Amino acid sequence: MDGYIHKVCYYETDKMGVTHHSNYIRWMEEARVEFLDKIGFGYKKLEEDGIISPVIGIECEYKAPTTFNDLVEIKVGVEEFKGVKLVIKYIMTNLNSKEIVLKGITKHCFLSKDNKPIALKKNFPKLDKKLRELANNNEIWRN
Numbered sequence: 465m466d467g468y469i470h471k472v473c474y475y476e477t478d479k480m481g482v483t484h485h486s487n488y489i490r491w492m493e494e495a496r497v498e499f500l501d502k503i504g505f506g507y508k509k510l511e512e513d514g515i516i517s518p519v520i521g522i523e524c525e526y527k528a529p530t531t532f533n534d535l536v537e538i539k540v541g542v543e544e545f546k547g548v549k550l551v552i553k554y555i556m557t558n559l560n561s562k563e564i565v566l567k568g569i570t571k572h573c574f575l576s577k578d579n580k581p582i583a584l585k586k587n588f589p590k591l592d593k594k595l596r597e598l599a600n601n602n603e604i605w606r607n
Contacts, residue, residue, distance in 0.1 A: 521571035
């Protein structure tokens with residue numbers, strides 16, 4: 465699968481001309497949404513099936529700045545999945561400079577619409593199987 469590409473918008477930069485750190489969190493979500501769509505379990509499908517997957521943690525390691533008009537490739541992979549908690553990893557690369565600009569993870573759980581934990585293996589075995597496969601391969605979504 466191809467990585468997600470984000471073009472840095474002017475409004476995403478601060479007074480110093482660099483991308484404000486909060487935008488990288490948004491880009492992680494953009495890339496995650498596309499990644500889940502590509503593996504056949506997009507947020508729309510999950511929600512139609514009665515699954516909510518909130519973010520319960522975020523970690524970011526900022527490596528280099530980006531600026532207006534930079535193209536940032538965001539590669540996504542499943543770092544860990546053991547049935548309850550899902551950890552998704554991200555590597556962002558500035559396609560202009562070829563520098564890694566961020567490494568990060570988001571942590572998620574799976575809940576029903578009434579906020580009760582869902583046993584994916586029992587209730588959604590196809591999703592459970594796919595996430596376990598991706599975690600076992602420990603590959604990052606790449607070109």
